Amino acid sequence: xxxxxxxxxxxxEVDRQPHHERYExxxxxxxxxxxxxxxxKDTLDRSLSIRRSCGHGVCGSDAMLINGVERLACKTLIxxxxxxxxxxxxxxxxxxxxxxxxLYVDQERFFKKYRAVKPFFIAAGLAPEKEFVQSPDxxxxxxxxxxxxxxxxxxxxxxVVAGKRPDFAGPAAIINAARFxxxxxxxxxxxxxxxxxxxxxVWGCENHFDCTRVCPRGIKVTKAINQxxxxxxxxxxxxxxxxxx
Amino acid sequence: xxxxxxxxxxxAGGAGLYAALEVATAPNTPRTAVVSKLxxxxxxxxxxxxxxxxxxxxxxxDKPEWHAFDTVKGGDYLVDQRAAILLAEDAVRAVxxxxxxxxxxxxxxxxxxxxxxxxxxxxxxxxAPAFRSCYSADRxxxxxxxxxxxxxxxxxxxxxxxxxxxxxxxxxxxxxxxxAYEMATGELHVFHASAVLIATGGFGRMFRTTSNAHSxxxxxxAVLARRGVPLQxxxxxxxxxxxxxxxxxxxxxxxxxxxxxxxxxxNERFMERYAPGLLDLAPRDMIARAIVEEIRAGRGITGTGDxxxxxxxxxTGLGRETVEKKLPDIADFCKTYQGIDPVQSPIPVxxxxxxxxxxxxxxLDCRVLADGEGNVYEGLYAAGEAACVSVHxxxxxxxxxxxxxxxxxxxxxxxxxxxxxxxxxxxxxxxxDRRSHEDIxxxxxxxxxxxxxxxxxxxxxxxxxxxxIFRTASGIRKAIADLRVLESEWQSVRVNDRNRMFNxxxxxxxxxxNLLDIARITAECALRREESxxxxxxxxxxxxxxxxxxxxxxxxxxxxxxxTATRPxxxxxxxxxxxxx
Numbered sequence: 001x002x003x004x005x006x007x008x009x010x011x012x013e014v015d016r017q018p019h020h021e022r023y024e025x026x027x028x029x030x031x032x033x034x035x036x037x038x039x040x041k042d043t044l045d046r047s048l049s050i051r052r053s054c055g056h057g058v059c060g061s062d063a064m065l066i067n068g069v070e071r072l073a074c075k076t077l078i079x080x081x082x083x084x085x086x087x088x089x090x091x092x093x094x095x096x097x098x099x100x101x102x103l104y105v106d107q108e109r110f111f112k113k114y115r116a117v118k119p120f121f122i123a124a125g126l127a128p129e130k131e132f133v134q135s136p137d138x139x140x141x142x143x144x145x146x147x148x149x150x151x152x153x154x155x156x157x158x159x160v161v162a163g164k165r166p167d168f169a170g171p172a173a174i175i176n177a178a179r180f181x182x183x184x185x186x187x188x189x190x191x192x193x194x195x196x197x198x199x200x201x202v203w204g205c206e207n208h209f210d211c212t213r214v215c216p217r218g219i220k221v222t223k224a225i226n227q228x229x230x231x232x233x234x235x236x237x238x239x240x241x242x243x244x245x
Numbered sequence: 246x247x248x249x250x251x252x253x254x255x256x257a258g259g260a261g262l263y264a265a266l267e268v269a270t271a272p273n274t275p276r277t278a279v280v281s282k283l284x285x286x287x288x289x290x291x292x293x294x295x296x297x298x299x300x301x302x303x304x305x306x307d308k309p310e311w312h313a314f315d316t317v318k319g320g321d322y323l324v325d326q327r328a329a330i331l332l333a334e335d336a337v338r339a340v341x342x343x344x345x346x347x348x349x350x351x352x353x354x355x356x357x358x359x360x361x362x363x364x365x366x367x368x369x370x371x372x373a374p375a376f377r378s379c380y381s382a383d384r385x386x387x388x389x390x391x392x393x394x395x396x397x398x399x400x401x402x403x404x405x406x407x408x409x410x411x412x413x414x415x416x417x418x419x420x421x422x423x424x425a426y427e428m429a430t431g432e433l434h435v436f437h438a439s440a441v442l443i444a445t446g447g448f449g450r451m452f453r454t455t456s457n458a459h460s461x462x463x464x465x466x467a468v469l470a471r472r473g474v475p476l477q478x479x480x481x482x483x484x485x486x487x488x489x490x491x492x493x494x495x496x497x498x499x500x501x502x503x504x505x506x507x508x509x510x511x512n513e514r515f516m517e518r519y520a521p522g523l524l525d526l527a528p529r530d531m532i533a534r535a536i537v538e539e540i541r542a543g544r545g546i547t548g549t550g551d552x553x554x555x556x557x558x559x560x561t562g563l564g565r566e567t568v569e570k571k572l573p574d575i576a577d578f579c580k581t582y583q584g585i586d587p588v589q590s591p592i593p594v595x596x597x598x599x600x601x602x603x604x605x606x607x608x609l610d611c612r613v614l615a616d617g618e619g620n621v622y623e624g625l626y627a628a629g630e631a632a633c634v635s636v637h638x639x640x641x642x643x644x645x646x647x648x649x650x651x652x653x654x655x656x657x658x659x660x661x662x663x664x665x666x667x668x669x670x671x672x673x674x675x676x677x678d679r680r681s682h683e684d685i686x687x688x689x690x691x692x693x694x695x696x697x698x699x700x701x702x703x704x705x706x707x708x709x710x711x712x713x714i715f716r717t718a719s720g721i722r723k724a725i726a727d728l729r730v731l732e733s734e735w736q737s738v739r740v741n742d743r744n745r746m747f748n749x750x751x752x753x754x755x756x757x758x759n760l761l762d763i764a765r766i767t768a769e770c771a772l773r774r775e776e777s778x779x780x781x782x783x784x785x786x787x788x789x790x791x792x793x794x795x796x797x798x799x800x801x802x803x804x805x806x807x808x809t810a811t812r813p814x815x816x817x818x819x820x821x822x823x824x825x826x
Contacts, residue, residue, distance in 0.1 A: 013744050030582075042698045046750045047742040051287075053458040056494045056578065058387060059287040075581055100429070101747040107284075120395035121347025130301075131344045133356035139349060146349050146381075146388065150286050186347065218577075 001085045003027050003078070005040060007048065008092040010099050018099060021045075029079035034062055037073060037091065049102040057216060060151030064103050065092040070153035070214040094156035096166075110152050113169045117177035117195045122188025132185045141245055142182035145175040145224050147217040154211035154221055160204055168204040169195065171211035175224040181231050182224075182245050189235055189244060197236070202229045247435045247673070251275035251665040253423055255410050255465060256444035257285035259386075259650030260629030260657070262393035262402075264442050267658025269400040273666040278436060279402055280425055282409040282460065282752070285394050289446050289458045290650065293386025294497035294574065296378030297343075297651070298366060298644030299336035303357040304376035309333040311368055312377060314819060316645060319365040319528050320602075320638020321779035321789065322821035323478070323797065323814055328609055328636045330818065332645070332652050339651040340379050348392045350381050351571065361571075362502045365528040365642040371826070374526050378644040383499050383572045389647060408434065409752055410445065410464050411681040413625075414673065415472050418615055420625035421671040424678045426685070428752065431745030433678045433685075439670045440624045440661040443469065443605060443613075444654065447630040449482075451760045451767070452598035452713065453705040456488055456495040460756075465631040466604050467759030470766065474613060474622070475799040477633040477812070478603035479763070480770035483641055483780045484714050486532040488597025489582055490555040496575055496594055498643040500587075501525040503567055505560040507532070508591065509544040515556075523826040530640045530780040531826070533596040537714050546593065557591035564588070596714060600641055602780065603770075604633040606799065606812070611657035617799055617812040624664065624671065628657040635797060635814075639779020688754050694737040697754045703731055704757075704764050712768050717784050721772045728765045735761060766800045769807045774798060791821055 005025055010018040023044050027036045034052055041048040050073070051061040057075035064073055067081055067090050081089055097105035123132075154171035155161055161170050177196055180186040196202050202225060211221040231244040252268050252275050254261045261279060268277045281288070300307040312333035317324045340358065344350055350358040363378040381388040397404075405425070411433070412424035422437040445465030449457030470476050486507070487496040501507075507525050509515045519535040520527035536556050539545060545554030560568065565588050568576050572587075579587045605627035606614040611634075612621040629650050636649055707727045711720035735758060742750040776790035777783050796811040 011744065012746055041749075046740075047744065049747050049749045053283060053287045053460045054289065054292050055459060056292070056492075057581070058292050058384070058574075059283075059289075059458065061283070061287045077581070101744075104747050115398050118399075120399040121392070123345065123347075127341075127345040130341055131350070131358050134352055135356045136352045136354065138356075139352045142349070143382070146391075147384070149291070149387070180347070183347070183349070 001027060001029070003082060003086070004088045005036070006088060006090050009102050011047070012101055027078045029077065031078050032074050033066055033076045033078060033081065033089070034073035036078065049104050051104060058149060060149035063094055063151040063153045063156070065094065070094065070157045072151060072216040075216055094152055096156055096161045097152070107152060110155050110170065110172070113173040114150065114176060117169065117173050118188065118192050119176040119180070121180060122186055122191060124187035134185055138184040141184070142179050144219050145179035145182070147219050148172060148176060149217060151216060153214045153216055157210040157214045159208050159210060160206055165200060165204050167200045169201050171221045171225060174202055174205070174228055175219065175221055178224045178228040181228060184242070184245060187241060189231070189241065193232065196228065197232050202232060246432060247437055248278070250278045250436060250438045252277045252440045252442070252661045253436045253438040254279045254442045254444060255423060256446060256629065256631070257281035257283070257404065258288035258290035258444060258446055258629060259389055259393060259647065260654035261442065261444035262397055263651050263654030264444065264628060264658035264661065265402045266393065266396055266400060267655050268662045269402050271662035273662060275662050275665045277403065278405055280405045280408045280410065280423070280436065282407060282464070284406050285404060286390060288390060289461055291387045291390040292458065292495065293647055294383045294495060295363060295499040295502065296361065296380035296385045296644045297340060297389070297647035298363065298377045298642070299340040299379055299648065300333060300377060301337060301340060301358060301360060301379065303353055304360045305368065307368060307375055307377055309337060311370060311375065312336065312366070314370050315366050316636065316642055317638070317819055318824055319642040320640055321824050322795065323635065323638030323778060325635050325815035326818040327815050328634045331609060332636050332648055335652045336648045339648065339655070343389060343392060343651065346392050346396050348381065348388055350379055361499065362526060363643045364498050364501065364526045365523070366644070374523065378499070378502060380499065383497055383574045386647060409755070410468055411684070411755065412678070413441070413468050413472050414677050415622065415625070416671065416674060418620070419623045419671045421673055424681045426681070428747055431748060433681055435673065435677050437670055437673050439665045439668050440626060442626040442628060442657050442661060443631055444627070444629045445631045447601040448760060448763050449598045451704055451708050451764045453709040454488065454493040454595070455598040456485055456493050457598065462756035462759050463763045464756065464759050465627065467762045469605055470762060470802055473801060475606060475616065475801045476603060476766055477606035477797050477799055478635060479767045479800060480774050480781045480798065481602040481639050481779055482598060482767065483529055483600040483602060484533040484596040485529055485599035486536055486596050487558050487594040489578065490593035490595050492582060493597040494578060494582065495597065495599070496558060496578065496592055498529070500558060500560050500572060500575060503571055504563050505558050507536070508557045508559050509539045510546055510548055511544060515539050515544070520826040527826045528640055528642060533714055534782055536596055555593045555595045558594045559591040560587045561589065561591065600646065601630055602633070602637045602639065602641055604631050607632050607634055609634065610660045611653055612660070617810050624668065626657045626661055628653040639781060685751065688738065688740045688751060689743065690739060692739060694739065695734050697738055697757045700731050700734060700738065700761065701757050703727065704761055708764055712771050715782050715784050716771055718772065721768055724768045725772065728761065728768060731761060732765065766807060770798050770800050770809065773809055795821065
């Protein structure tokens with residue numbers, strides 16, 4: 001089917017500001033949007049700059065706005081976004097991150113907020129000779145946040161980051177901390193408090209649910225953020241490590 | 246710009262990151278840079294699904310010796326046997342180490358790391374399938390990559406993200422660093438170092454249908470080959486039997502490990518005819534060939550016998566709970582890309598180019614070999630898929646790649662750190678970035694004649710057609726001739742995009758040159774090996790020939806052509822036997 005792609009372009013060496021360009025292209029309903037974008041790049045405009053790698057939704061490189069919604073271009077099929085011949089697909093970069101070139105956005109601040117929550121396993125004392133024992137139920141308790149691929153779709157969709165609180169840690173940082181707080185083996189809730197227990201940490205979340213709505217991995221992001229709020233409250237009221245999960 | 250480091254690691258996948266952690270915690274605290282053309286969490290390690298093999302014995306008794314033997318036999322006896330023993334023994338420590346760093350393995354009812362069956366892994370030297378694959382849902386690679394990256398954050402590892410390897414600095418077998426192109430600025434940087442680790446991954450993108458990321462373009466092996474470093478066993482490229490029809494996206498062997506069955510047009514479990522012992526858990530190369538043979542015989546699902554034909558992977562017997570708990574990502578792929586629920590419908594699958602057994606030859610300490618006599622380069626290391634130890638021989642068993650990354654990534658890190666404490670950096674030649682600069686300038690000169698895309702499409706078609714699952718001398722010779730033409734066409738390739746900042750067209754051109762160079766070496770080695778072994782299947786030489794070909798092959802670029810040689814295989818523990826399952 002013939003489609004029109006309107007893609008936001010920006011060349012820092014030439015443009016004063018971003019602008020939109022139209023591309024007429026053939027596409028099959030079952031093709032990934034990424035494939036069509038790469039075909040536009042191959043056949044119509046080789047300067048089009050898009051981050052991409054795995055092509056099947058596991059690396060997180062190609063998050064962008066497709067018809068105004070944050071999605072992974074390689075996990076979105078043409079038939080997911082258009083229905084009829086001649087339809088228009090709008091492609092724009094993620095929000096709340098400065099544009100580097102075309103769909104390339106500067107994720108430095110996103111990753112800085114991620115690093116600030118100490119998103120790594122913190123054990124207490126010596127490791128056992130074999131594995132830490134963990135029941136299947138305990139393993140399930142933190143399964144959801146382990147799916148995060150740091151694609152930044154949630155961060156882009158978050159109205160708090162975009163609006164009133166640009167220093168808000170953002171959903172991805174918080175759930176990557178939650179992944180450890182909810183992990184019965186981790187002993188580091190204390191170390192994460194500083195980054196989380198403030199108005200730019202968990203308490204900045206206003207339950208808009210935009211993160212949950214756009215997460216390409218289907219993570220219940222808001223739920224995990226609220227679990228983190230509960231854990232922090234329990235922790236501050238003097239509950240032990242095992243009781244805050 | 247020249248930057249000074251003790252160690253430089255190129256590639257931020259499992260092998261590179263584990264090496265970085267090892268170097269970061271070494272007593273002499275070498276200054277390290279990890280250089281990657283991606284952001285680390287985008288590396289292809291994250292796409293690995295099925296598991297990491299280690300003889301923990303959490304479900305049933307298991308021994309590293311059995312794992313090592315399975316690896317040797319799985320590799321059709323081209324595996325260096327001490328390397329396999331080292332892999333299997335260190336795998337146990339490595340898995341516990343990953344778990345101690347937080348890796349969220351799935352658990353048995355007793356709370357231990359759960360293990361599942363996987364192709365080619367047996368107990369007691371082939372008696373029955375072994376429960377050896379330690380897994381985390383069906384995204385074990387993602388979990389390993391995340392965990393290692395998290396630990397690198399903890400250890401304050403310095404990353405240079407979106408820096409692209411364009412040259413290696415070698416002088417009289419001494420490495421003094423690399424040249425990298427910075428995507429954000431278009432600048433060339435010289436990283437001057439005592440020790441360099443190449444961990445740039447595989448090169449599946451030289452085939453049309455592949456499970457590999459767009460980024461898997463063999464940059465490390467190609468850059469080194471152009472500077473006279475030999476590559477080893479390049480004729481051995483694994484086609485994974487089960488990629489999503491038409492797309493190449495991987496459907497893990499874990500589906501078969503959990504009980505999935507391959508079926509043809511007549512709903513027959515056809516592996517009964519090809520591998521009556523291990524059936525659908527036979528080694529991947531055997532299954533890939535079986536699928537092609539079924540399709541050629543008219544027993545594919547469409548019955549047309551052409552490239553669009555396929556077979557079914559039937560997981561309907563597994564039950565919803567198993568699929569949700571153990572194969573959730575695969576169910577998601579099936580739903581997203583084919584609109585099917587694997588619990589209700591069989592999955593349409595075709596073989597897909599998946600893994601490079603060959604690569605940069607190294608010794609057991611990950612030092613790069615300069616020839617077939619055991620001479621090494623000083624200060625140059627390789628690990629992971631880009632390297633060839635050889636631990637996978639002619640065919641890799643599933644779950645052994647993730648083990649390879651962590652075992653040899655760690656060894657590389659340890660040896661690099663030790664090397665640095667004893668060695669000064671070799672001097673840098675003046676203008677060490679000159680060749681890189683010239684290559685880039687030539688590509689940016691005005692006047693486009695040949696597009697990168699036309700070369701890319703032709704390489705992928707030629708390789709898929711003639712240097713894929715089944716090969717013949719005439720087919721390979723035609724491929725070599727076609728690739729030679731493309732090599733000469735390369736001189737007239739130009740890049741339109743004039744930008745210095747984020748010039749993806751330029752980077753893709755450089756990547757395509759790497760794939761072209763690797764394709765040429767692969768085809769040449771495939772022609773020379775006149776036998777069938779592991780993943781290399783010659784229809785004109787259908788049998789394995791230990792008398793003439795029980796050796797590793799080496800290949801060099803030499804005066805515009807390709808020179809080859811051989812190297813002995815370490816057979817110190819087990820005598821080669823017929824590979825039957």
